[in-house]
Amino acid sequence: GAGVSQTPSNKVTEKGKYVELRCDPISGHTALYWYRQSLGQGPEFLIYFQGTGAADDSGLPNDRFFAVRPEGSVSTLKIQRTERGDSAVYLCASRLAGGPPTYNEQFFGPGTRLTVL
Amino acid sequence: DQQVKQNSPSLSVQEGRISILNCDYTNSMFDYFLWYKKYPAEGPTFLISISSIKDKNEDGRFTVFLNKSAKHLSLHIVPSQPGDSAVYFCAASGESTDKLIFGTGTRLQVFP
Numbered sequence: 001g002a003g004v005s006q007t008p009s010n011k012v013t014e015k016g017k018y019v020e021l022r023c024d025p026i027s028g029h030t031a032l033y034w035y036r037q038s039l040g041q042g043p044e045f046l047i048y049f050q051g052t053g054a055a056d057d058s059g060l061p062n063d064r065f066f067a068v069r070p071e072g073s074v075s076t077l078k079i080q081r082t083e084r085g086d087s088a089v090y091l092c093a094s095r096l097a098g099g100p101p102t103y104n105e106q107f108f109g110p111g112t113r114l115t116v117l
Numbered sequence: 118d119q120q121v122k123q124n125s126p127s128l129s130v131q132e133g134r135i136s137i138l139n140c141d142y143t144n145s146m147f148d149y150f151l152w153y154k155k156y157p158a159e160g161p162t163f164l165i166s167i168s169s170i171k172d173k174n175e176d177g178r179f180t181v182f183l184n185k186s187a188k189h190l191s192l193h194i195v196p197s198q199p200g201d202s203a204v205y206f207c208a209a210s211g212e213s214t215d216k217l218i219f220g221t222g223t224r225l226q227v228f229p
């Protein structure tokens with residue numbers, strides 16, 4: 001398919017464990033975003049990559065969260081020592097290119113539902 | 118602080134009628150506004166956007182209106198169809214950042 005894909009679709013883990021969530025962006029999209037959506041809320045920004053580098057990681061809640069995009073395509077969001085409050089849907093989005101002036105929208109994947117028991 | 122607010126958590130409209138979804142924002146530095154639609158178990162899908170230099174953008178049944186002085190935007194869907202039933206998110210971005218700031222969403226139900 002040509003859309004953004006995310007794996008796994010569901011992840012159940014125990015408190016204190018480490019998890020990795022994967023995002024495959026649309027081919028050719030240089031910008032990649034991670035968001036987190038908690039129940040009853042809108043998506044909340046976590047981190048943005050332009051190419052291989054994190055251009056804005058201001059949304060990462062603490063140092064347990066880390067994301068990489070080593071080759072400028074696939075990205076992995078890593079969460080250490082998971083807590084019950086990390087339970088949410090983690091959304092990935094990609095975009096043809098970052099920045100104005102001509103805005104091009106972000107295309108979202110279906111998300112990974114993370115449940116921390 | 119919630120920079121983008123959707124104060125109506127739900128809206129119910131009869132098929133064929135107009136649906137009006139509202140969104141308010143507080144940050145005057147936002148210069149682009151978008152509406153996304155979300156079905157259960159799917160990611161948000163882009164619907165329509167508007168630049169801060171405009172006050173209206175239309176695409177088929179969907180029209181977005183922007184009132185900068187009131188820091189308010191609205192999405193009009195006319196005529197509404199049952200397939201429009203979904204959660205609608207308003208989002209905003211600023212010139213200095215690519216991240217989207219989302220509202221909490223409005224669940225639209227279009228009934229026959």
